Amino acid sequence: KYYLFDEMLARISDIIDPHKIDIIVQNHIEMDHSSGLPQLMKIIPEAKIYTNASAIKGLKLHYHQDWNFQEIKSGDSINIGKNDLTFLTTPMVHWPDNQVTYCPQEKLLFSNDAFGQHIASNERVESDFPLDIVLEEAKKYYANIVLPYSKQVQKVMEAVSSLEINMIAPSHGLIWTEHLPEILNAYNLWSNNITDNQKALVIYDTMWKSTEIIAYAIAQAFENKGIKAKLQNLQLTHISDIMTEVMDAKYICVGSPTINSSILPTVAAFMSYLQCLAPKERIGLAFGSYGWSGQSVPMLHKMLGDDSGCGFKMLEPVKVQFIPDDEILNQIRENLERQLDNM
Numbered sequence: 001k002y003y004l005f006d007e008m009l010a011r012i013s014d015i016i017d018p019h020k021i022d023i024i025v026q027n028h029i030e031m032d033h034s035s036g037l038p039q040l041m042k043i044i045p046e047a048k049i050y051t052n053a054s055a056i057k058g059l060k061l062h063y064h065q066d067w068n069f070q071e072i073k074s075g076d077s078i079n080i081g082k083n084d085l086t087f088l089t090t091p092m093v094h095w096p097d098n099q100v101t102y103c104p105q106e107k108l109l110f111s112n113d114a115f116g117q118h119i120a121s122n123e124r125v126e127s128d129f130p131l132d133i134v135l136e137e138a139k140k141y142y143a144n145i146v147l148p149y150s151k152q153v154q155k156v157m158e159a160v161s162s163l164e165i166n167m168i169a170p171s172h173g174l175i176w177t178e179h180l181p182e183i184l185n186a187y188n189l190w191s192n193n194i195t196d197n198q199k200a201l202v203i204y205d206t207m208w209k210s211t212e213i214i215a216y217a218i219a220q221a222f223e224n225k226g227i228k229a230k231l232q233n234l235q236l237t238h239i240s241d242i243m244t245e246v247m248d249a250k251y252i253c254v255g256s257p258t259i260n261s262s263i264l265p266t267v268a269a270f271m272s273y274l275q276c277l278a279p280k281e282r283i284g285l286a287f288g289s290y291g292w293s294g295q296s297v298p299m300l301h302k303m304l305g306d307d308s309g310c311g312f313k314m315l316e317p318v319k320v321q322f323i324p325d326d327e328i329l330n331q332i333r334e335n336l337e338r339q340l341d342n343m
Contacts, residue, residue: 005036009043018043023080025087026051027112029058029097033171038063050078052089055097074099088159090114092152094145100160107166114156115183116141117173127178134174138183140244141172142190147247147277153191157184190247193280198227200251203242205234205266207257210289210323215255217329218287218318221336222251234266239273246274252282252312254300258290263299271303275310283343284312285336289320315339 012018021044026034037059041047048070051059056069072078074089086102093114101110117137119129126134146153168176168183176183200222206212212233219229230249232242246252252274256267263271286300297319305314316339318332 001032002035002039005039008036009040022047023078024049025085025101025110026055026059027099027101027110028095028171029055029062030095031062033112034059034062038065041065041067050085050087052087052097052099054091055099058095058097072099088156090152090156090159092149093156094149100156102160102163102165104164107164109160109163109165109168111168111170113145113171114153115168115176115187116170119173121174124175125177126174129174131179131182134179135182135186136244137173138186139190139247140240142187143243143247144240144277147190147243147279150191150193150280153187157187157191194248195250195281196248197250199249200227200229200253201232201242201245201249202229202253202255203232203234203270204253204255204287205257205264206255207259207264208323210320211255211257211287213324213329214287214289214318214320214332215253217324217332218253218255218285218336221333221340224333225337225340227251227340234264234270239270242270243273243277246277246279246282250283251285251315252279252304252310253285253287254304255287255318256296256300257288258294258296261293261295263288263296267296267300271300271309275303278310280311282310282312283315284310285315285317287318289322289324291322294319294321 009018024047026049046068048068050070050072053071056071072087077084077086083103083105088100090098090100098112100112117134118141119137123129165180168180202215202219204211204215215231219231222229230245256263284304286297286304288296290296297317301314301317303309304312320328
């Protein structure tokens, strides 16, 4: 990044005179990967930048400079002295310009955004960090950035499966050294939309607690059938954390009261986020309370179920006027349990 350029240059200078650098490999053009490039090119203007055609176009549109670009294609290699670098283009994981770089002598994959985590740490490798935390942060990264491109991820997994890899160095988070099977297996699960049939999320916001009361009844029905239910209040939990839970949940239940003939803004924001990240092979349920018009539940049912929305297989919606009493709550539980029995 441009605002960390001086720090990066100082660290490079500890190893080599930056003026001696004559090759740059640009795996991605997004500004967290490239915004320091103009400052670097002022120091080494003749350096060759190896990247793909889409990245060259994007870099020119970002920085409006005609640097010494060297276009590569997937499978191309260059020699840099003791080592070779082989390039594999990985379009739409998660931008069109993405590529990864492999060094066969070191059995090292520079994986770009793939296999990254939301971790900022003094540690360098995953073996120096609790593995459960690293995998959870990798899951969060996948859920919020990579998930819509799962089909492309499968192609990348197929391509890298032929490589002998001892180390994966992503652009974000820790370097993978000892737990490669775990992260590769996780990516196979996530990219194939393999979920836990015994996990349900009940996501909601509420105004006068009626929708929250319904949410608890729905969660209880799942629990009664041996399905772990996790309540997610949108006022208390960030949508990026909820999406991490979505990754392995089979049932996605979303609730909102009706407000001004629509849904609450927090629920609308979450639904927009959910639709864009596009998890597949889920079962949905819309629920909520209303006073007189009652549009929220039909809206959520359509957002979750239509092909233009999430495209989930849908359970019967739950719609309650004003405050549910014990009889209504029992009906909600019994009706949902019956549907679960028939699935």
